[in-house]
Amino acid sequence: MQPHDYLQLALYFGLLLVCTPLLGGFMATVFNGEKTWLSPVIAPLERLTYRVSGIDSVEEMSWKRYAASLLAFNLFGFLAVFGLMLLQNVLPLNPQGVNGTSVYLAFNTAVSFMTNTNWQAYSGEAALSYATQMLGLGVQNFVSAATGIAVIVAMARGIARRQASSLGNFWVDLTRATLYILLPLSLLLAIVLISQGVVQSFDSYVQATTLEGRSQMIPLGPAASQIAIKQLGTNGGGFFGVNSAHPFENPTPFSNFLQVFAILLIPAALTVTYGKLIGSAKQGWTIFAAMLTVLVVVLGVSLWSETQYNPVMQTAQQMEGKEQRFGVANSILWQMTTTVASNGSVNSMHDSSSPLAGGMALLNMMLGEVIFGGVGAGMYGMLMFVVLTVFIAGLMVGRTPEYLGKKIEAFEVQMAMIAILAPSAVILIGTMIAVLIPQGLNSLNNQGPHGFSEILYAFTSAAGNNGSAFAGLTVDTPFYNIALGFGMLIGRFGVILPALAIAGSMVTKKYTPPSLGTFPTDTPLFVMLLIAVILIVGALTFFPALSLGPIVEHLLMNAGRAF
């Protein structure tokens, strides 16, 4: 760590603190349907969208209608990517003449991009046409992110409205999230990224003859437009196989800073949006504080771990899988933000990081992707833990638990537990199956405890809808494509549906004004309690698995053991 590394970290978190209320407030205005400074440009496009799609923008939906609309919309996203991948060889915009992919890979990738995971079992520059990238993956980058935002907005309405029955309109929330938030930010970021050297072209690859006379293909493609939204929408799927380590995807330290900042921008701002929508910005800041605290701690541990002496490689500078222009500090900052935020893009290879930095990445995802988390997804995931925390606090003082004046009853706690346990079950059961069968083990790239970590990471990433990988594992196989595909589906809809059900139940409840016995949910005490619940649930569920992977590897590494 050099002095300017600390300066950059300070700038990063400072900028995050400044942008969170600005963007958060703007988004609240958008979802309240009020006029914004973008309205003169966007509102006509918005109205046109409703007219062409046959949407009645004032219609209100029950939680079941809201959920059904969400599922129907996502189904078409799945079908589009699935079809494009199978048929890309006969479709236009395929200058490199790539073939259609296998059914397994198409299924996995379609699920992956529909669920905002962006797990990549392929290398974009070698396996996908420009049409698949733009019309399939690029579109899902927008609408899967907008889907997540819509769910948290609906949840906020469920909490804010009293003795009502509806949560808003899914079509409207999705359209507004896309047009007012994701699209303008992406446009801006994409253009700055091009100025730094990210490619944006529809030409076919350029043939070069190197200084030493070898031939080299220079890949091109509409990359900048996709990379901007992949970061802002916590998607993370790279245009190129090595993602944001690729010099065409992330050419300079400045492009790196912008991208790593874009990862947290919207998830952080949504805490304030949520606060404003429920009528108390302070409630949002409380959740922000809990998220930030956990991030700073895991970042500190990882930076420490990554700069320790590794007796196996005989150095304290672990540059394997890292780029010289970024160095260790930037690689670890990215590794932590991308795993807390369910983004999943990488600017270094997580598989090659030190055992505890890799372990922290795993832990971040195991905590349920609620530390900032995916856009929308992190916030509604966090509310599951808030429900649980309020419930536990209520048990401790022997009073009916309530959150923001609404009673938390058996149904809410049941739904929250489903949302917390479903992804955990995918991780533990999936990993268990994979380490017992040859189809799971044949894909390993590393031996010893690190091999176990590779498999554990794959299922954790899928269940958390993260998408980053210990990429040594060969995952373009029928077993992993199918197993991880179902893992991603459960990790996504196993949380969205309970979240909407809670919203649907909360919206009907009476408001009880706070009394002396009410446990306040906007205090430092609540921040600590919330963090404790998240860590205890995560630790109880995953400590044994983490011990077999990163922890034992750390101990063996320090003893000089190699595998």
Add this chain to the structure above:
Amino acid sequence: MKTFLIALRLFLVMTLITGILYPLVVTGIGQGLFAKQANGSVLKGAQNQVIGSELLAQKFDSVIYFQARPSACDYGTVASGASNKGPTSEALQKSVQERRTAFRASNNLAATQGVSQNVPAEMAFASGSGLDPHISPEAARMQIARIVAARSFDTKRSEALNNLVERSVEQPQFGIFGNARVNVLRLNLALNGL
């Protein structure tokens, strides 16, 4: 059924806006304002032939050129790739030892830099992209003596090479972001012009 129809129509509208219009607008603006970068930052030679991209590493195994970082995919661009070997990998341990020995020997580090001089980490470890165009300033300086000898430079030209390397050092961007570094392809192109 009505829900499915709306979903389909909205999906098509979104595909048009985010999948077609958005990338086209970005391409239009990008090609207009930053044509060089948008098209891969291509470097061309005297006869307008494409030599490469200043952002993508090339393989240099001749002694007369500065070497780039090791690449797990042998500098392949379609597809690019990394080793993904972990911190306790025996295979990686072996590669790192071999690379250190080779760098030490080819640049005669024991004689020029002293016996205990460490090989810079980025020259022993492969990059994430396999196409990292940069090395550290130290790694460039350590290769100067070898290149001077291989090209039989006289004192004046070897002084010029020293200056060239120092001029090629890019400091952290805006003084804050990233590491100091040297672009190997651009350095080698300039080296040919000395």
